[in-house]
Amino acid sequence: MYALVYTGTQELVYREEKNPKIINGESIVKVSASGICGSDMHAYHGNDNRRIPPLILGHEISGTIDKGKFSGKKVILNPLITCGKCDYCMNDREHLCNKRIILGMNKPIERQGGFAEYVSIPDQNIYELPNTLEMKEAPIAEPxxxxxxxxxxxxxxxxxxxxxxxxxxxxxxxxxxxxxxxxxxxxxxxxxxxxxxxxxxxxxxxxxxxxxxxxxxxxxxxxxxxxxxxxxxxxxxxxxxxxxxxxxxxxxxxxxxxxxxxxxxxxxxxxxxxxxxxTYCYTNKDFEKTLNILANKKIGSLDWIEYRKLQDGASAFQQIHNNTCSAPKIILLI
Ligand SMILES: [Zn+2]
Ligand SMILES: [Zn+2]
The missing domain is CATH 3.40.50.720 (NAD(P)-binding Rossmann-like Domain)
Structure with a gap:
């Protein structure tokens, strides 16, 4: 598959990478859209000890299930992966789980991100795309x-x-x-x-x-x-x-x-x-509530989002870095 790989400080390369392998309890998603987040920018600047190059960044993701339980379904991913067993996970505060990891991070555990054609994700992190929400806009659910x-x-x-x-x-x-x-x-x-x-x-x-x-x-x-x-x-x-x-x-x-x-x-x-x-991230309930807000168009038009192709991702990062970008969000389309 092709992916936009973070290879060093202020360096991104669009190149061929190995496809993710299917793991028990997970699905492979064919990515359609992937948003650039402030935290991806911290990594790009070399300021994130949880994101060490080489790494595929990106955690604001929508797409279609390619392999797995919900094959063929259009989906949005909750990129925050937690243990499901600890006190926090059992009491609706999964985001504070000390085993938490987000897609597009590799410390302490590697999880390749969504600036790629395919990404692997646990089944419990998959949400169906509401039919009133466009696939390309859907990554906005995470922020x-x-x-x-x-x-x-x-x-x-x-x-x-x-x-x-x-x-x-x-x-x-x-x-x-x-x-x-x-x-x-x-x-x-x-x-x-x-x-x-x-x-x-x-x-x-x-x-x-x-x-x-x-x-x-x-x-x-x-x-x-x-x-x-x-x-x-x-x-x-x-x-x-x-x-x-x-x-x-x-x-x-x-x-x-x-x-x-x-x-x-x-x-x-x-x-x-x-x-x-x-405050950091969101609980699973917050994520579900957010999908409802977006599905019902409660925050109005999302026309302030800008779109670029994944292969042009490096220049999008550079524009955000140079402060020459006026859009509050750029989403890369695959
Ligand atoms: Zn984000
Ligand atoms: Zn936990």
Missing amino acids: TAVALHAVELGEKELSKPLKKSKALVIGCGAIGLLSGLILSKVKNCKEIVIVDLNKKRLGVCSKYLDANTVQPDSKFIVSDNFDIVFDTVGMEATRQQAIKAIKPGGVIIHVGLTQPSGQFDFRKATLQEITFIG
Whole structure:
């Protein structure tokens, strides 16, 4: 089969690779579409010790079952593979399983990803493609599940409903835009400010999201003003913006993984009882709920997604790297 292989820092090669072998309890999927995620970008930059080259990246995947139990079915994959037996797995928090692994990672266990013609996946990670969702759009389910999980973690901690809360979303990438869309269209949040440095990307977001789209120095980012702040970037500067903008008693949801450490105003966090929540992936229930949201078109048009061919994947990565890409999400078609 052909695959886009991550061969070294900022290096991807489209080349022939061995087909995955069928394993008991798993299926082989003929991949149709595979999204480029922020975490694939971390690997591309050589910043991910769970993704070591050579490796086929990609975990946002739709396709058709080629070999296995559901042969011929059109499917979406939940790429988060867990043990199914531990305390977390038995209590609807599979994403915290200490044996968790995501497709397109090779440490501690190798799992080749979806930037390829074929990929192997355990049967319990396979979901039928809703017939109202296009195959090429379907990989958006994975980041949408991340956003839904993040929004609902925050919702649980807030002292008032989201529809009466002021929200600040930092970052206009897929997770930022999707968090905004869920806040606005699913949770009826009326006051949303979304901030990014990239003006082109802000322009795209403003077309699809009912929010105030601004740059970081905007007068709309008032201190002590927001009930909930989503940091979908995760840099020292964005965390500082989050703690500055949050209201006393407010909730900060930290989704981004860009910079692991740095200065933070712990004094304000303490004196003003700020709740700080780290969030990662989604539970199986979140994934199912997300498919329902997408099948019912609850977050509106997905025309903000851009599509490229798998063989042109290397240039797509480069454009995201150079910040010359305005689309919050690029999906590669195989
Ligand atoms: Zn992803
Ligand atoms: Zn487990």
